Amino acid sequence: MSAALLRPATRGDLSGLPLDVAPRLxxxxxxxxxxxxxxxxxxxxxxxxxxxxxxxxxxxGSHARMGRTARNATMWGEPGHLYVYLSHGIHSCVNVVSGPPGVAGGILLRAGEVLNGRDAAARRRPAARTDRELARGPGRLGATVGLRHPLHDGIDAVSGAERAGAVARLELLTTPLDVVASGPRVGVAGVAGTGAFPWRFWIAGDPTVSAFRWGRGASAAQ
Structure with missing residues (x-):
């Protein structure tokens, strides 16, 4: 993708509620x-x-559904920071904080295509058999970009300020995609993982997008 089609993300871009901002990412x-x-x-x-x-x-389905805790504190902060949490005690997953300060929200980065740094990504993801698998899934994406919980939780992807030896920057398309598919979130338990929450957004047909699976009790709750 040409860099001319991208621009740095601003706080304003990310100040809306996650459900509204997510398709723009x-x-x-x-x-x-x-x-x-x-x-x-x-x-x-x-x-x-x-x-x-x-x-x-x-x-x-949110980590912040019960209020602010030490684990989810970053979700309540300034938009544009990255909430990096540990999944299943193993995988570091990356979210973009979205919403006004004091209003908790995050957008989980579920999957992506490696554009630059393929060699570094492959070293971080030795189990990947093909390039499409390098960042296919939130744990894999976190490993590929090298961000780790708790070291990099809260890193600022708008200012690009260094945190624990890392820098992150988020860019958005100057013109948002015309068509973005939406549907239930992947692997989320109960009603939060059903069609009542079509809060997952993806590029239809892209080979790097995660394979869909119902969360525990989600299909029965349809």
């Missing part, structure tokens, strides 16, 4: 520099999550 690019190695990933799939009191509909 699709097609954007997250670039990180970690230990001197640069990796750029085009975002092909994201999911919106709201915190307690955010928006008109309570989100039972």
């Amino acid at each position: 699709v097609g954007g690019v997250l670039t990180t520099v970690v230990a001197g190695e640069t990796v750029a990933v085009r975002l092909t799939e994201v999911e919106a999550y709201h915190g307690a009191g955010t928006g008109e509909v309570a989100d039972p």
Whole structure:
């Protein structure tokens, strides 16, 4: 993708609620520099999550659904920072904080295509059999861009300020994609993972997009 089609993300771009902002991130690019190695990933799939009191509909699938905690504190902060959390005690997953300060929200970066830094990405993801698998899934994307919990939780992808030896920058398309698919979030349990929450957004047909699976009890809750 030509760099001419991208521009740096601003706080204003990310000040809306995650459900409104998430589709704008699709097609954007997250670039990180970690230990001197640069990796750029085009975002092909994201999911919106709201915190307690955010928006008109309570989100039972959010880490912030019960309020502010030490774990989810970054979600309540300034938009444009990255909430990096640990999944299953192993995988570092990356979210873009969205919403006004004090209003919790995050947009999970589920999948992407490596544009630059393929060699570094491959070293970080030795289990990937093909390039399409390097960042196909949120844990894989986190590993590919080199961001780690808790070291990089809160890193600022708008200012590009260094945190724990890493820099992150988010760019958005100057013209948003015309068509972005939407549907239930992947692997989210209960009603939060059903069609009642079509809060996942992706580029239809892109080979890097995650394979869909129902979360525990989600299909039965349809």
